[in-house]
Amino acid sequence: MGGAKFCRFALFPLMLLMLLFVPTRMVAQTDYDTSVTFSALTGSPEGMSEAENFKKLFDGKKTINDFSKWCCSFYSSAYVIFEASKAGVPVGYTITTGNDNEIWGGRNPLSWKLYGNNTGSDDAWELIDEVSEDKVLKDKNYTSYDFTCKCSTSYQYFKWEISAIHSGRTLQVGEFKLKLQTCSHKKADESSALGEVMENVEPTCTEHGYTTHKCSLCNFIVKVYKDDVLKPHTLTHHALKDATCTEAGNIEYWQCSVCNKLFSDEATTKEFTDAASLVIPAKGHKFDREGNCTVCPYKDSRYALFNLEGITDVTITDNDSYPWKMLDLNADGMSNVSSYFTAESKGLMSNNYGKGHSTSEIIVKFNVVKPILFSFKYLISAKNSNYVFITLNGKLLDEIKGTEQKVYKSILNKGEYTLRLSYNIFDLVGDGNKGADRAFIYDLNTATTISDYVAELDATNTKLTFKKITSNNLESIDLSRLVIVNDEPMVKDMYDIETTNIKNIVFDESFKTYAPTSLEHFFAGCSTLETITGLEYLNTANVTNMYRMFYECNKLSSLDLSNFNTANVTNMKEMFYSCQNLSSLDLSNFNTANVTDMSGIFRYCNKLSSLKLSSLNTTKVTDMSRMFSGCHRLSSLDLSKFNTEKVTNMEEMFYSCQNLSSLDLSNFNTANVVDMAHMFYNCSALTSLDLSNFNTEKVRYMNSMFSDCSALTTIYASDEFVTTRVEFGSDMFSGCKNLKGYSDSKTDRKYANCGTDGYFTPGCAYAEFDNATLTFRYKGVKPAEAYDLNVESNNPGWEAQKGNIKKVVFDASFANARPTSCCWWFGNCFYLTEIEGIENLNTQNVTDMRDMFTCCYALTSLDVSNFNTQNVEDMTDMFLSCRKLSLLDLSNFNTERVKNMSSMFSGCSTLQTIFASDKFVTNEVFDGDGMFQGCENLKGFIDYISNSDKDNYEYANYKTGYFTKLVGKNGEKKIGAAGETLTTENLVLDDGKDFVAYEPFATKNAFYIRVIPEGSKWGTLCLPFAIDQSQETECKFYRLTGIDNDKECITLESCEEGEIPAGTPVLFKMNENEQTLNISVQNAGIVKEPVAGTNVTEPEVETASDVNLVGSFTKIGGKDNKGLDKNDYIIGKDKFWRVFDLDDGKGVGIKPMRAYIHPAYEYLARAAMLSIGKGDGTTAIDNLNAISNDANAEYYDANGRRTNGLQKGLNIVKRGSKTYKIMVK
Template identity: 65%
Template structure:
């Protein structure tokens, strides 16, 4: 196995990133021998080649490092202790050109790896894709491809190991070029030796006669390829092809000329070979057509009259409105000299359209192409015979802002578009007369793109299913809802618009009202299926809007942009955004800008993981008195400028969870927050911030700003006025001075306004304890936390550290790197308080626990790895760990997992979820030497096997008591599940147990019990008891019926009665499906309720007073049992059930027995009767029977008669 060595030169961080350390190698010979035996046929070693040919380098690039140039490829040094190599920086390509001492046919080649490929950090340097060329002209001649390998799977990260590759050469060459286009990983290419196998045989005997034998195989010629015969040379035994210089004639099919029309292209006359598919322009097949596009005859285009109709094919403008259901009496009127015309795809400028109009579309297009200052205007009038939804496609290809297309419906301007845009427009039309007005108006100099507008694909629908905004003028309310054909009659179409506009303001314009008229917005439940992708400026500028009702029905799950969403809603006093799904949102800038009457705002449910812009988000919300942003994930945010500007009522603000590692702009962030007395920015990491202008300006009540060493100003270019008017601010020593207000005073020193908060580690030499703390002071010998990939200072004690403690104070720390924290702490045995390590801002966990070989357990269930990119060698050589629970790990951003578990030789179980992904990682040797993992194979050790379906992971699917249950496979399965009365069973999701079992020893004197198991019970296999289902309560009795069927389904609660002299219940199943919870009862009056976990007991919530539990073969009401001093906590053990009456009136009896009807016995008597051989049995009609039957039984036992009901 690979070993980390502290004897190598340079820091371990440098080795982690670049390699270079030397380590012990595997004893590889047996494995190599096995691999050679298993090589596929293409890799069988070639023997028919000359061993005396030598190779000489001619040219190459890159040259390679000093002493490691490409010349070393041909020096023969490839053995341990006597080896050389070509090692160089690889930037996408590399090649070497070399000459053979004698020309020959290449039949194979050998690549030998370098001397340290197997060493830690040096993997991935082998070639991955390459080509081998040959020629006989020299290094500047034209090259002919000999062999090509793409995504090689042969070369391994082993030292000085040779691998053979065959090639099927048939031509003799003297000069060769080996060109490498990819390596396995990283940026360093490394090859030990390259050997070429050449066959230099002339295939002639000494007397000059041919040494080639009889024909082995003959391939007939085709119309493109000559035929050949293969023969074997008696001298070199090479199979040689002898080509026949013959070609068959083409088999041609004639394709006649197809003339072009106004709208369709034509085809020139041509001939095509049915065998090789080549095209020819003549019957003799002497002139080949290499590009089929040359056959196409362009469409002729329309010849238009003055109204824009075609005089050749008869196409006219009315075709756009043909067959539109509900539309009649269409008339088209042109205003001016440039009428809208039918589509002419051949018109000048159409090649610059920028979009595709589907073939066969009916289209109208403007006609004032390149006519500065002109207008192309047409009006279409029509009647609507029934309510319809009119849909149209609109396309504009013009100069942005200089030329406008205005689209009017009934003289209301619906759209005004410029530039290159394509959009769909919908409108609801009531019965009556309507019009469309199309205006393409050009500027004085505006001829960009196709310089046209288009209207096409008009459709109508009387089956309406869409979303509308419905305005009620009596209360100034706008209601968003879904409208269908069933309810459209209740809608006033003159006051409703289809929601195909981006903002409420736009919709108000279409309704002919001012947006300031809206006082209330309502979202109807029917609107919840509308799924916009942008809510940019949706409520923007609704300055009179006072209430938004049922905002929960605004579906935001697909929304990416919420910027300006509530901007300038200055009359809103409250806003419920707790139902917002913001998982896809990337932009929240100006979201609540100038919501000047908003007093409170709950954004704790916001998922901001993808948000990049929060500038101006809460800016100028002056009466907002509280704001909880502790749940914000700001890992991707780059702009926080003006975020809380003028939030003058905020007296406190908790930003302890803010991740500012990539923020570049914090200007005016807290400007005018005049009620803030303190700010804790100790977790702010400002290494990328370039703008801090007026960041705290106007925070007149601000006395203290807590910060750490991570608050840096090294990239700040603009920082003037950062502390202006912070008149009460005081740092460690420095008191506010209005001449000292720029970013140079943003520090924790004697000349800064910050109060330091320290995050540090302190080592106690007496106890060997390393303790992590956070506080306002740092002991003199304590170590600051490291940043990024730097080495932590406490590693000077790595051999002495025995215990690590994360103090409770450290819970508020937000380190950004855990790289190398416990690297080579070989005596570390205990980590306490790791739940106080918050990793939500950590990006680097490389070699974090590397070589912690004394650690036997590690609880990482609280780790948040959402921002981690590096897990290189994280647990490498933790040789005492037997299991790892990485269920919480989200590795979506991780790019390096190489050697992550390398050398964890006792690791048997790794729990992980579907969030552990390896799509973009370098995962070489991820599981190297993890020999205790189930089904481990040395050939399966990279990140491909980091999953629970086909790899080494297990998914945590439940707990059996304190024991975790792991399952794996495409269908999640675990080997053995043994349930116990003293263990709670919890399943997080369904899975399969290959063997499942449960047993119970009955208390003396009892034969009845309840049972509820998470797997099915095969009744035929359980012979020691009889199962029953509860059917009801009758006075002081319960009624049962025998459970029929082959299997009792998993999770079904049942009663059972043990057979005589059977004290133990034992149930087992194979390949058993495990359910997550018991089945719920469906009876309306009473149900048997099962549980896989304990209910009641000390300090646990017990059952309800009206429930019944079994004891001594009777069911007792819980309230009755409490009289014995059990004031609370009455319940049941796991895998049992209790009776739950639907109403209190059904729980009158203190105790329930089995039976029904007069004289029906209790359980005790039933037991006695069942075991009495002298009892006589009769049915309800008095007929003698052999025993208890279904229905009413009359039983005579001595002088007593009993009625027993069996269901």
């Protein structure tokens, strides 16, 4: 087994030795002219910005408070040419580092040359100094380093050329200061200008002696060296020191104490110029499988994580200053990821928590001795700018970021492997760390028994086969060409796609039991893929996501998707994006009932000419943007079966469908669409568009909607096509040169109308008869055999077909029609039994409804509740002789303009109820004779009286006549009341049906029955009428007084005698042997809604206030859980349960006529379950009656004084050996 080398210990002696060497070129120069200035002439690269230009090298700013720099991108070279204010001999120069070299290491120059000339020409340079692989400049901020030059020639122009930097792609220098000796130290007569000797320096072991003199010309101090003999070295012997696991040693050497030079022997015959050559590196630990060092007592528990079955020879090397360490669940920030781990979790985590601009990295090497299944989990929890890189033998695992966990699985063959773990933090700003700010690898495992799903690449790199393998068939498989298929696979990530040329993908039958939940990007980017076979073995039953599944499969020419199960798919966005070679697609077997996103599903399928979409269910789709964008070969599309009710985005839906000449959007519902920008852009073959059913009330984007539809001559639209909310509508009709009246200056949204200045053509309303059905539609063009709608009092064109009509259908498109007359529409349709879609009949402009349903003998029901009659003037014979109608709801009828109502309901012999409101008036009626004649079963405030004068319009009201006012619903049954005081005969409330009152009313008799579940005694109740407690013997009623969280119970008090007001929620307890609650009252007032909850305002001691008992006449919660808060409590099995704790609140609800407890604040709902009536640990309210009737009980008040019985306030009751506390209010 190899050992890990801990370099941070081994380098320390080396660093000490290197500090002893100060290069001679760093000796400060004193004999140079400080008055010389420099100016940059040109340079390349110029810099990241003007503030970091090469000219900043010579501005003298190099301190923290006054700093500038040259910072630029570096690829292979950089240079700057500069001029001195006067010529001189270069004797040295100073380089100052940047302001952030400590953070962004590696930006310093590494190799460079310094040139000079006296012409300024860039092709006449003479070399002054050259540095290669510099070791002087350090990654420190604002630090200056001196360099010397051996030059005797004077220059005025200079070029500094940098050929390498330490690392990365960025060069950075703070300041460059050249030192010029501009004086020759000679007078005009060539005599010396040096003065008398100022100092006489003796020689050393490295430098000859010299004298110093002051120059009378430049005033510099100049050295004049002597020709004398150097002194011998003063040596110290350093003996051989062997290295240990963690400490470096050294070879034998001698060192001069004066000049610090190093020698191999005492005779100084060989000098060591590199101190590193003296160092014997630390040997590193030698670990066993448990991580114990076999040489020293040190233990590294990380080794045990990797020494698994089938693995040997593990070595771990720590890089940088923050090596990965053992998983510590108690470290700072770990609470953010605690849910990912268990107490038994073992693994590694990065070690640079909170260290800005840092890397935590280790390298693990190991040997696999037999085929194994290698797996582990890896997790990151950090800001998005922090990344974890994990590679195995150089291949990068799936990238993760943010807070994300993935599982890695791979089958490893025999051989050596290298696992690199690296976590980088690029910055720490704002609020600092997010999450645990770490990466983790844990739950490492190996198995030699293998059974898994894999993808196998053949030897030619062209065929990929998906199949299941086991340990039994490994011998015939090249494991190096095999990868495990994970839960969210992508073919192009399974292998290095750049080195493969996959043309064929095969799904083996053994793969059919693999059940992924996502196929997002599964085949994406397989640009060379030509065929996929065995797709019937790709199990899609659990798949919810098919986003970009076949994205850019450019060479795929056919797809057999007949066996795809798409029942659970919600996302089909860009599923076939850029499948440029597909010519046909058959999706007739697709179940798309749950799909919400179909945007770009066929985008850029350039050759697609045949699409079978008839079975697509688009009920839940919200996004159809770019759905057919770029489908150049499509010539026709029938989307009449598309349900677009929930679609909000149709941007570029048919963008550049250049060959599309037929497009059926007849059933498009665009009521919720917001974006139609570029919707039909460049559909250059379309000659007409029928958008007569388009409602654009919510659309904000229409820019370039029809732009470049150069063949378009007609756009049919209705008044529902509006631009009131459009914010972007430019170029809407640009290039539509064949539209009538087109002008290049009139292309925006202003011309999207049917007016004289608009490009739209209004649609037309018509009726078609076929196979006993009369269908009303509103389209752009009326079919040849269809009938026009009649106007005024003329009979309709389908008069001759009335004897054959059995069914009438109002198509959804007819909602855009605005007929003005319905006169005789269905009159004499003797065999008419059904009218479908009547809600699509908009009657707001109708003035004539005479004989509309006359003699519809077979019609048993008719829904005219949505009729708008505000402009109707004639209702003569409207329902005449509709013999089988038993109910008519005319609650929405406004008859303020009606002048004729004669015989309106005459002959409706089965009609029992006519609902009408105060808007049904007869103020303008001049003929209302026989209005109710023959309505023998009609009953309102009065019953119909035959052979009397009470059959005219005077009795068309609910206060004194035959009408009934709709006052509510009991389940699906409508509740009617009549009279000055609205009253109904009977109100029987069903325990399982909602009760809704539109306004208060009265009833002569009210009933409510509930069967209490076996084993339960307690319940909640809220009724719309008052309860007389004296009449109810099955139970006793209580009001809520609060929640006692300490004892996890609710507290109650008995309701005072008398009535419980209508709509008041209460609790009740059934008496012994009673299981049915049976409540009935006479002459009861019915309230519209429950009271707003009974707020506990006077709580008992230690009982929380701000608690409401909230009642409801309708069911609350249930499937959508609407109306209940997660902290509410509902009753069940004689306890109150917190909603959140009942299956996370999903599907939790209460039935009608019940109540729930609503704490006003979350802190009041601490308990998951509350007992009923248990106060302070002594008793429950269950025994209140028994205590009250006990003649032997002793009663005391709160001060201990004995009383004669229960008093208001706190009572202490002794009953035998037990003591009770009872609060009476």
